Amino acid sequence: MEMQKVTSATGLGTRGLLLFVVLLVSGCSGxxxxxxxxxxxxxxxxxxxxxxxxxxxxxxxxxxxxxxxxxxxxxxxxxxxxxxxxxxxxxxxxxxxxxxxxxxxxxxxxxxxxxxxEGAEDVGLTVEVHGNRWWWEFRYLDEAGEVTAVTANELHLPVGERAHLLLKSDDVIHSFWVPNLQGKTDLIPGVTNSLYTEPEVAGTWRAQCAEYCGIQHALMAALVVAEPREAFDAWLAQQAAPAVVTEHPGLDVFLDYECGECHAIRGTAADGQKGPDLTHLASRETLAAATLPNTPGNLGGWITSTHKVKPGALMPPTAPEQQELFALIEYLGMLE
CATH class of the missing domain: 1.10.287 (Helix Hairpins)
Structure with missing residues (x-):
């Protein structure tokens, strides 16, 4: 009996050690x-x-x-x-x-x-990174410093090219951190900080706010996608274009419920600047600052139950009628 207890304890200890090693090794990637x-x-x-x-x-x-x-x-x-x-x-x-x-x-x-x-040699792309409570906006600049495209919560970069990120905040202190690509740098109201990065391989990584900025700090994230130059150019041209659909019953719902006061859909009457630009919402992989996968069900839940998903979010929940909601989800799903 004593031998069985010793053997059982030894086996349990071995399994625990193996589990610890697996968890330790898994933390070194991702x-x-x-x-x-x-x-x-x-x-x-x-x-x-x-x-x-x-x-x-x-x-x-x-x-x-x-x-x-x-x-x-x-x-x-x-x-x-x-x-x-x-x-x-x-x-x-x-x-x-x-x-x-x-x-x-x-x-x-x-x-x-x-x-x-911090090396700034051979910069091929400049992007303004704006930290907001609690989401990210990315503004792509041309050589003259003019904005050519705007997107939210999803940063695309060309592989093998050094990018210059201009970090800005209009509310509180944030910190932009993509551990796989670069160290963290603060976004301070009234100050423009610089960050340089150069992804070597194609892939998708997670960016995170690394400075406590309020109740939804933990869910203030974004995706960073590195892709070959040809694919990046095609994506950027798509993001720079106006909305692909400018007439639809769902757009009427969007405007009737005054969503356009905070969100912009370029090519329509919606020109709000307080919230994320939704011109190409359907092309993004996630919703609510990388909190939810971008699916019709999650989109409907985010619209009607905003504070259940992210308590304290500045976006108020909207409660349209069922058919109006279906039309709105259908329209937003067409904005690729």
């Missing part, structure tokens, strides 16, 4: 992981992260080892007399010198990596 870089700048940051992790692990092992030695000596009744001079040297080296050296090394490495990550 669409929002600093340890799975897809750009040169992110690779530098990941390298620094691994060095910090290794240094921290070494310090932890040494500390635990010394603690175990002290515990065992105490239990065994042994006593080691150490002079005050020796104790002072140990404290000075282990408690002062080593931490100071580690802090200086990490600080210098961070500054050097920051300088490299």
């Amino acid at each position: 669409v929002q992981s600093v340890l799975d870089p897809a750009a040169p700048d992110a690779r530098l940051i990941a390298r620094l992260s691994w060095w910090m992790f290794a240094s921290g692990t070494f310090v932890l092992i040494v500390t635990l080892g010394m603690l175990l030695v002290a515990v065992n000596l105490q239990r065994g009744g042994d006593r080691i007399d150490v002079s005050f001079r020796t104790s002072a040297i140990i404290v000075a080296i282990g408690g002062v010198a080593a931490p100071v050296i580690a802090i200086i090394a990490v600080g210098v490495s961070g500054v050097l990596i920051g300088d490299q990550a």
